[in-house]
Amino acid sequence: MQLIWLRSDLRLHDNTALSAAAARGPTVAVYLVSPQQWLAHDDAPCKVDFWLRNLRELRLELDRLNIPLLIRTAPSWADAPAVLLDLCLQLQIDALYLNEEYGLHETRRDAAVARTLKAEGIEVRRYLDQLLFKPGSVLTRTGTYFQVFSQFRKVCYERLHHSLPGLVLAPKAQAPLNLASDALPDSVEGFAVPSDTLRNLWPAGENEAQRRLDAFTDQQIEYYGNDRDFPARPGTSQLSAYLAAGVISPRQCLHAALQSNHGEFETGHPGAVTWINELLWREFYKHILVGYPRVSRHRAFRPETEALAWRDAPDDLAAWQQARTGLPIIDAAMRQLLETGWMHNRLRMVVAMFLTKNLLIDWREGERFFMRHLIDGDLAANNGGWQWSSSTGTDSAPYFRIFNPLSQSEKFDPEGVFIKHWLPELASLSKKEVHNPANLGGLFGAVDYPSPIVDLHASRARALAAFKNLPSRQDSVELAGSAYE
Structure with missing residues (x-):
């Protein structure tokens, strides 16, 4: 049996690790609630609530595929190896699947989990998912991480022209397992529940994220280059929360933008080109986290x-x-x-x-x-x-x-x-x-x-x-x- 560890990838479609796990055999999903870690990372109460609401929507989709979603508590990420090992032994898991995350604490957590599980003969499979390019694959001629966005973007354009990252198919329904999904908490200790007004601004679920993406690329992206700077205008995609939680992927966003711009990165509608550049800015800063880990330590880059x-x-x-x-x-x-x-x-x-x-x-x-x-x-x-x-x-x-x-x-x-x-x-x-x-x-x-x-x-x-x-x-x-x- 396979275990998919969900983190900032709360979606069914174009989810690399989830699709890989389901293709290999019977799969169970797990999500770790980590309140102490979230507090230490200054995560906002409305963000934690958004995660929980999206998990609730995702659980419904996973249940339709007979993939149980289990909820475990690991107060801090230091607890994650033991909690996941216990679950793997309990369910007789062959391999843990996960999509890579970036940042010093995230990489240390994942390395500790891999060591603990591999010591017990449990395979850990990691996948590129929340980025278009693996950190370390877009480098200067001297082999260092880029420090200037325009130079980084140029190499990304060359890579995209040569090979566009494809979308991953959603998993198919599997045979029912003798295991039920866990109930999700309505709230997490230490995080206040936001107002209904705020919640209503950010409906949860992949359908909402896809609706926003479709509406933006169909109606607004052509004007994005100008309208994005005027806060009174509806000029932005309003997708950032969904991207941060992985409710939609950068690949899905890129493909939608290209479709609206006749497949062009650098020509065509200036608005589409500008928005693709914003996706690459997001990429750039995540590469910086890996290449220059001091920024994860509250240190100035310069x-x-x-x-x-x-x-x-x-x-x-x-x-x-x-x-x-x-x-x-x-x-x-x-x-x-x-x-x-x-x-x-x-x-x-x-x-x-x-x-x-x-x-x-x-x-x-x-x-x-x-x-x-x-x-x-x-x-x-x-x-x-x-x-x-x-x-x-x-x-x-x-x-x-x-x-x-x-x-x-x-x-x-x-x-x-x-x-x-x-x-x-x-x-x-x-x-x-x-x-x-x-x-x-x-x-x-x-x-x-x-x-x-x-x-x-x-x-x-x-x-x-x-x-x-x-x-x-x-x-x-x-x-x-x-x-x-």
């Missing part, structure tokens, strides 16, 4: 930036976290995160630069806060995005490129539609006033909204000085003149 003199400013950090900075686009974005478990990607960059540059607060504070609230929280993407915005990471924004939240607001929410939706207290302001209510002076008294917690220009100068003073900094601060966007 060692020289470890010496940055970050501010200890708990009041400013709390104002940012609680959406009361006095800058409407920042506060609206943070309210979106707090209420929906998700934030528009353009705004993720804007609020991250504001925290790390204007407030000069350590990017790790923002990375942790995001993980504790994001339904699509993913170590690689979240770390990569925060280090990009804070100029501490691979292929990151130059330190002198600092988004001005006011100009970003005026450019990407010109009518103030997004701001007014999340900050209804500003609904009476004009589209010109809503971006910077502080300009109203005394006339602003009737609106219940805080004054800005920081002067944007002075704080920008402070950030430039902090980066310029790093020991190995060679860039000229003169380049900063036109880089305040």
Whole structure:
């Protein structure tokens, strides 16, 4: 009998390890509930709830195929080898099947499981599934992992033109086993159950993920290149949570995008090309986790930036976290995160630069806060995005490129539609006033909204000085003149 260990691959279709296990013979599935580990990794309550809801949907699909889904508790990943060994011995399992995961703790966990099971004669089979390319297979000419996305993308394009990863068939129904699926918990200790409002924004299951993918590639992907930057428009796929939980695969996304673009990666609809590039950004950051494991240890990718003199400013950090900075686009974005478990990607960059540059607060504070609230929280993407915005990471924004939240607001929410939706207290302001209510002076008294917690220009100068003073900094601060966007 085969055992498929489900993790971040909560789907029936295009699931490499599940299909391989089922093809070999009678198969049982297992999922480990690991509350201590999830707390240690700052996983959001809405994300844990999303996993459970998707597991419930997946169990229904597996039951139709007579594949029992068992639930076991391994409080931390250190407990996983013993828990899985016990189950394998109990069920007389021949081989454990799993799809590879990335990150330092994940790889150590899987190595420990493999050692424990192999010592008892139980085979462990691992498969590439959540990526298009195996880490270590896309390298520079000198054999190192890429640090610049454009160079990584070029090699990926060459590989994709040569050999497009195919979709894996879903398993067929097997003969019934004398084993029933376990009941799933409604909640996990330590993780609050999110509101129905939030849950309803993110319905569970493969059918919902596929519906979103079909709707996006049929109706919106052509306009994605432009619309994706405007948070008031429905310009994004809204698939990130489903990708993070493995409810849909990057291969499925890639094939759908290519189908909408006549099979082209680099030509055709600019929107489709841009979205495929976003899939490759996701790929890039996961390769970085493997090639440069220090980013899994809360370390800056660029060692020289470890010496940055970050501010200890708990009041400013709390104002940012609680959406009361006095800058409407920042506060609206943070309210979106707090209420929906998700934030528009353009705004993720804007609020991250504001925290790390204007407030000069350590990017790790923002990375942790995001993980504790994001339904699509993913170590690689979240770390990569925060280090990009804070100029501490691979292929990151130059330190002198600092988004001005006011100009970003005026450019990407010109009518103030997004701001007014999340900050209804500003609904009476004009589209010109809503971006910077502080300009109203005394006339602003009737609106219940805080004054800005920081002067944007002075704080920008402070950030430039902090980066310029790093020991190995060679860039000229003169380049900063036109880089305040």
